[in-house]
Amino acid sequence: MSEDSFSRRLLTWFDQFGRKDLPWQLPRTAYRVWVSEIMLQQTQVITVIDYFQRFMQRFDSLQSLAAASEDEVLHYWSGLGYYARCRNLHKTARLIIEQGLNDLPDNRAALEALPGIGRSTAAAIMAQVWNQPEAILDGNVKRVLTRHQCIAGWTGSRAVQQQLWPLAESLTPEQRVADYTQAIMDLGATVCKRSRPDCEQCPVADDCLALKNACVHSLPTPKTKKLMPEKFLRFLILCNDKQQVLLEKRPPAGIWGGLWSFPELELDEAVNQYCHQKLAMRVINTEEQPVIKHTFSHYHLFITPTLVQYEQDSDKIMQQREYQWYHKDQSHALGLAAPVSAIIRSLS
Numbered sequence: 001m002s003e004d005s006f007s008r009r010l011l012t013w014f015d016q017f018g019r020k021d022l023p024w025q026l027p028r029t030a031y032r033v034w035v036s037e038i039m040l041q042q043t044q045v046i047t048v049i050d051y052f053q054r055f056m057q058r059f060d061s062l063q064s065l066a067a068a069s070e071d072e073v074l075h076y077w078s079g080l081g082y083y084a085r086c087r088n089l090h091k092t093a094r095l096i097i098e099q100g101l102n103d104l105p106d107n108r109a110a111l112e113a114l115p116g117i118g119r120s121t122a123a124a125i126m127a128q129v130w131n132q133p134e135a136i137l138d139g140n141v142k143r144v145l146t147r148h149q150c151i152a153g154w155t156g157s158r159a160v161q162q163q164l165w166p167l168a169e170s171l172t173p174e175q176r177v178a179d180y181t182q183a184i185m186d187l188g189a190t191v192c193k194r195s196r197p198d199c200e201q202c203p204v205a206d207d208c209l210a211l212k213n214a215c216v217h218s219l220p221t222p223k224t225k226k227l228m229p230e231k232f233l234r235f236l237i238l239c240n241d242k243q244q245v246l247l248e249k250r251p252p253a254g255i256w257g258g259l260w261s262f263p264e265l266e267l268d269e270a271v272n273q274y275c276h277q278k279l280a281m282r283v284i285n286t287e288e289q290p291v292i293k294h295t296f297s298h299y300h301l302f303i304t305p306t307l308v309q310y311e312q313d314s315d316k317i318m319q320q321r322e323y324q325w326y327h328k329d330q331s332h333a334l335g336l337a338a339p340v341s342a343i344i345r346s347l348s
């Protein structure tokens with residue numbers, strides 16, 4: 001395979017078909033590229049665009065992000081999932097400001113030392129913002145390279161990574177690095193797609209080994225599927241006479257860390273006892289709603305929303321733990337997990 005030829009063909013293709021008007025490309029600052037790269041981890045461009053634009057309208061600089069509360073930053077991330085990304089983004093913004101800096105560092109090692117920035121993300125920032133010849137290896141690039149070079153094995157394994165990184169480095173050109181980086185991501189997203197790749201339109205089809213060996217559809221090799229565990233829990237839905245629901249702030253780590261959610265308990269836990277002890281209230285009646293299934297990367301969660309009629313002293317609740325009454329039209333921004341938002345919307 002000719003390395004120059006690979007990047008040259010890709011750049012020629014990019015000039016005609018590549019994406020040059022994505023919101024984070026206009027203008028392509030370190031702050032904007034960083035936020036976009038974090039949002040794009042495990043998430044498609046089409047989903048990220050709206051989130052990115054809303055996020056930039058509210059937090060137009062590293063300084064404004066650092067100055068915001070975690071609740072508000074999580075609010076603008078609500079629905080994107082993988083909330084550790086958001087908490088790390090916020091933490092990193094604060095860290096940079098605390099260090100007396102105005103912007104992200106312009107070297108890869110310093111970027112990788114920051115929370116939430118791995119090798120590929122650091123390289124993407126270096127390449128796209130400062131045009132430095134750093135190789136990236138995100139999901140799209142892995143798909144293109146494993147197919148083009150017919151590399152079998154799960155791309156998350158050390159053995160495959162040890163083949164992919166040197167390959168990605170050897171293909172990255174010295175010139176037009178920002179365009180090349182965007183080009184290979186675009187090729188993976190729009191031509192060398194996961195299902196139904198459009199090999200006839202591919203600029204590097206001539207020497208694609210997967211195409212030659214008729215194994216395009218078996219690459220990249222999927223991770224061996226383990227049976228996903230299932231978990232069950234109950235959400236308590238408590239509404240007051242102002243059409244507000246009671247929410248509880250979740251611990252900073254774990255699923256939906258730092259977000260606001262309904263008080264929750266195990267399915268076999270007694271609702272009456274829980275409400276009495278934790279919420280200082282007396283249950284009059286409960287009514288179970290249809291079960292909601294939510295799938296995380298590593299397990300399925302089955303939620304039983306349960307409407308609770310109660311008598312209570314709300315002041316006691318507010319004093320006990322981190323609770324608040326929340327109205328869906330509330331101007332105060334909170335981060336809510338997707339199932340929590342869906343339940344709140346369904347109540348109105």
Ligand code: SF4
Nearest residue numbers: 147192199202205208
């Ligand atoms: S020829 Fe097909 S499989 Fe090979 S890199 Fe291009 S789109 Fe992917």
